[in-house]
Amino acid sequence: MNDPSVIRRLYGRRQGHKLRQGQAALVEDLLPRLSVPDTGALNAATLFGEDRPLHLEIGFGAGEHLAGQAAANSDTGFIGCEPFLNGVVGALGHIQNGGLDNVRLHMGDALEVVERLPDASLSRVYLLHPDPWPKARHAKRRMMNHGPLDAIAAKLAPGGEFRLGTDDPTYCRWSMMVMNARRDFRWLATGPQDFLVRPDDWPETRYERKARRQGHEVWYFRYLRV
Numbered sequence: 001m002n003d004p005s006v007i008r009r010l011y012g013r014r015q016g017h018k019l020r021q022g023q024a025a026l027v028e029d030l031l032p033r034l035s036v037p038d039t040g041a042l043n044a045a046t047l048f049g050e051d052r053p054l055h056l057e058i059g060f061g062a063g064e065h066l067a068g069q070a071a072a073n074s075d076t077g078f079i080g081c082e083p084f085l086n087g088v089v090g091a092l093g094h095i096q097n098g099g100l101d102n103v104r105l106h107m108g109d110a111l112e113v114v115e116r117l118p119d120a121s122l123s124r125v126y127l128l129h130p131d132p133w134p135k136a137r138h139a140k141r142r143m144m145n146h147g148p149l150d151a152i153a154a155k156l157a158p159g160g161e162f163r164l165g166t167d168d169p170t171y172c173r174w175s176m177m178v179m180n181a182r183r184d185f186r187w188l189a190t191g192p193q194d195f196l197v198r199p200d201d202w203p204e205t206r207y208e209r210k211a212r213r214q215g216h217e218v219w220y221f222r223y224l225r226v
Contacts, residue, residue: 030092074102122157122160127144158226165218
């Protein structure tokens with residue numbers, strides 16, 4: 001079965017509503033200063049000018065979680081990957097309003113960035129509320145497949161953490177099945193509260209609040225790279 005590590009195809013619209021003047025200015029002025037370089041190897045020094053822990057968020061939505069983590073961990077470098085322009089604009093607004101200088105952005109496929117990082121260079125990877133592709137025939141499009149997870153595992157340092165959040169029951173079951181088949185990650189849950197209650201250091205997003213308003217359960221998975 002092909003998965004996103006092989007397909008390298010992003011589905012859906014790259015842009016939604018038309019940008020307002022201030023948003024367009026962020027894209028023109030701020031985004032070039034924060035963008036991950038288009039070519040070459042990547043590491044903390046090339047991205048932030050010094051060695052520091054690195055976290056990567058795959059598909060950061062409007063950037064609330066990314067900005068919240070960056071504000072709480074100023075000594076850590078954050079790489080956010082999001083293919084959709086309106087999400088990138090949202091993140092730029094949070095970065096500007098928070099005066100954050102420890103975030104770099106890639107508007108495109110996260111795996112393009114992952115493969116350019118050194119092995120064992122990431123301390124944490126976040127995959128929050130990815131597109132569930134609920135139909136069985138679309139399962140190959142899910143990020144929670146062994147190809148992408150192989151790449152993530154290679155770049156996570158031993159003792160690093162992979163976090164997954166979802167409110168989709170099908171994606172929840174699929175993810176548990178895929179992760180239970182692996183031996184390079186250990187689930188950190190010891191009881192139901194560990195995956196039913198959002199950890200204190202896991203900033204809430206608008207998407208998550210909307211899901212709860214709609215009556216959806218939300219699951220929080222934390223895996224240790226072994």
